[in-house]
Amino acid sequence: MADTTVSQASADKVGGEYFAVADFVALLKPRVMSLSVFTAFVGMALAPSELHPILMGVAIFCIALGAGASGAINMWYDRDIDAVMSRTRARPIPMGRVEPETALAFGIILSMGAVTLLGLATNWVAAGLLGATIAYYVVVYTMWLKRRTTQNIVIGGAAGALPPLVGWAAATGEISLAPLSLFLLIFFWTPPHFWALALYRNDDFARAKLPMLPLIKGAASAKRHILAYTLILPPLSTLPYFAGIAGTGYLVIALSLGAYFVARAAILLRTAETESVPAGGVQPHDLPAKKLFAFSILYLFVLFATLLLEPVLRTLAGLL
C-alpha cells in the first residue's frame, strides 16, 4: 500500500501535474493543531469575558490557522530529516506532492493572515502572542534548538504551551496568573510526553541525527528525567484551582491522574535497570514507554476537559 502511494507520488511529481487540497491540509499537522485549538478554547472559555460567539469562532479559527501555518513552515525546514524518519516520510514534501517553496509560502501567508485577522477580530495582545508563538516554534524550536541540544523539546515546548494564553488574551485583552498556570502545566507536561515517544522511536531519531535525550544520554537517564518532570506535574496541576479557574472536582481528578502518571513513570524507570534502548522495531520492553506516551495524551485531555466542563456541570447542578 505504502509502495503504491510512493510510486504514485513519484509519477505525480513529474512536470507539476499534481495538486490535492488534502496535501495542504496535511501540511497543517491537523493532530498537533487539534491540541492547540482545544487548549486555546479552554483558555478562552475560562476567561472572564463575554466575547461575541462569532468572534470567538473566528479567534479559534485564527489560532488553528496559526498553529497549522507554523507546522507547514516546520515541514519546509525539516524536509531533509522528515524524509529519513518512518514517522514522517509520508508527509507531502518528502513524498514529492508539494514543492518545499510552496509549503513555505503557504505557511507564511497563513501566518500573516491568522495574526492579522485575530488582531482585527479580538485585540492586538492576542494577535501579538499568536505571532510570537509561531515565531518561537519556527525560529527558536525548529531552526535553532531541535538539531542542537537534548533540551530541544523542553525549551521548544513553550510554543505548544502558549495557545491557552492566546485564547485567554483573545477574550480579555490581557494576561494574568490564571492562564499562566495552564501554560506551566503544558510546559512541564511536554518533556515526559516527548521523551516517552523518543524512547520507543529511538531508531527514527537516530537516523535523522536528532539529539534526543534518550539517544545522547541513554535510556536510563531519559527515564530519570521523565520521572523528575512527572513528579512536578501533580503540584503544578493544582495551580488552576488556586488561581480560581477550577473547583474541587478538578483538584481531585488532577491529583489522582497525576499520581497515576508518576506511577507509570516509576514503572518505566524500573525497566531501565535491565534493558537498553532497542536496536530496532517495536520490542516488548517498549511497552512501558508506549503506555506512558498514550497516558500522557489522556492526562492532558482529561485535565483540560474537566476545566471546561466543571463550570457547566456546576451550573446545571445549581439549576436542578
Next chain:
Amino acid sequence: MGHIDSDAKSDMRQRALRRKNRAVALSLVGAVVLFYFVYIVRAGVI
C-alpha cells in the same frame, strides 16, 4: 504511444491547474467573507 502519453500528461496538468486555481479562488473568497464578518460584528451590526 509517446504522443498519447504526452497528451495524457498535458490533460493531467490542465486538470491540476484548474483544481489549484479553484482552491486559491475559494480561499480568497473565504478570507474576504471572514474579514467582512469580523468587520460587521465589530461594528455592532450583529
